[in-house]
Amino acid sequence: MDNRFEEVKAEIKKGKRFLVVSHVSPEGDALGSLLGLALALRNIGKDAVAYLEDPVPELFMFLPGADTVVHSLEGAAPFDATFAVDCGQKERLGKGFVSFKHHGKLINVDHHATNDSFGDINVIEPGASAAGEMVYDLCKAASLPITREVAVNLYVAIHTDTGSFHYSSATPESFIKAGDLVRLGAEPWEVSKRVYENHPARKYKLLGMVLNTLEVIDLNSNGHARVAMVTVSQEMFRKAEAEKDLADGFVNYARGIAGVEVGVLFREAGELEYKVSLRSKGDVDVADVAMSFGGGGHRNAAGFMLKGSLEDVKNRVIEALKGAFARV
Structure with missing residues (x-):
């Protein structure tokens, strides 16, 4: 029982x-x-x-x-x-x-x-x-x-x-x-x-814009701490005439890149506010990172909200991920 x-x-x-x-x-x-x-x-x-x-x-x-x-x-x-x-x-x-x-x-x-x-x-x-x-x-x-x-x-x-x-x-x-x-x-x-196999065309219009923001960075010199980041802005949603839920799963395109351990999606949620989604291939505990910013989730999938400019938010997330990689 x-x-x-x-x-x-x-x-x-x-x-x-x-x-x-x-x-x-x-x-x-x-x-x-x-x-x-x-x-x-x-x-x-x-x-x-x-x-x-x-x-x-x-x-x-x-x-x-x-x-x-x-x-x-x-x-x-x-x-x-x-x-x-x-x-x-x-x-x-x-x-x-x-x-x-x-x-x-x-x-x-x-x-x-x-x-x-x-x-x-x-x-x-x-x-x-x-x-x-x-x-x-x-x-x-x-x-x-x-x-x-x-x-x-x-x-x-x-x-x-x-x-x-x-x-x-x-x-x-x-x-x-x-x-x-x-x-x-x-x-x-x-x-x-x-x-x-049932997605509207506007989702793919949005995806094209998001993938154009792709950044792949190494957080250390040995090439074992690669992070891929993509961003979706409110302007992109407007141009694609897409609802916010159509961006769900886009972070997996970042994680899916060969050699990348963590994928990150920054979604503009409001003025100077971003929803951050993290996806790990397994070695890095992204739930720890999310919790440090007041969010949560699982070891391989987590998220949180952050206030600030996109540049500031990215820098804060990158610094937190450096710490997460150091703990592996």
């Missing part, structure tokens, strides 16, 4: 009305975990509301239940409990949720090692490849039926957060759970087609 979820099972049993939330700028794991859990709760007759501060990206509107997500809690009736999935810090759930006072007991279900245990109940498993794995485990532990619709969402969560199962975070358990989700109705080819 999975004892991690004993308290959670008790809350599900006694509660009638639940809120399920995830982080701002949601990606596949956030969305799949959020919708999978909300649908599973509805399957046993619970009133479950899925909430996100930001819109569901167009790419993921095919997910079952995506059209039921709400983006405001104003006037919402009190909830017995709230599930926060795939989120390391409460602030990342968005201002709308943070200011909401009627969420009931807060249940934090996450796989980020940098999670600060902000819930009343915290189930944190850094060894899980995705929050979707943990929701799968919760469904099994609490006897929540995994219908085809739930299976599709949880498969997408695991599939995307493991980089189609080629990241080092993918474990034998990831494959076992994904296999069971396929048995329950998820279709790998359909998911791959929807997620990787």
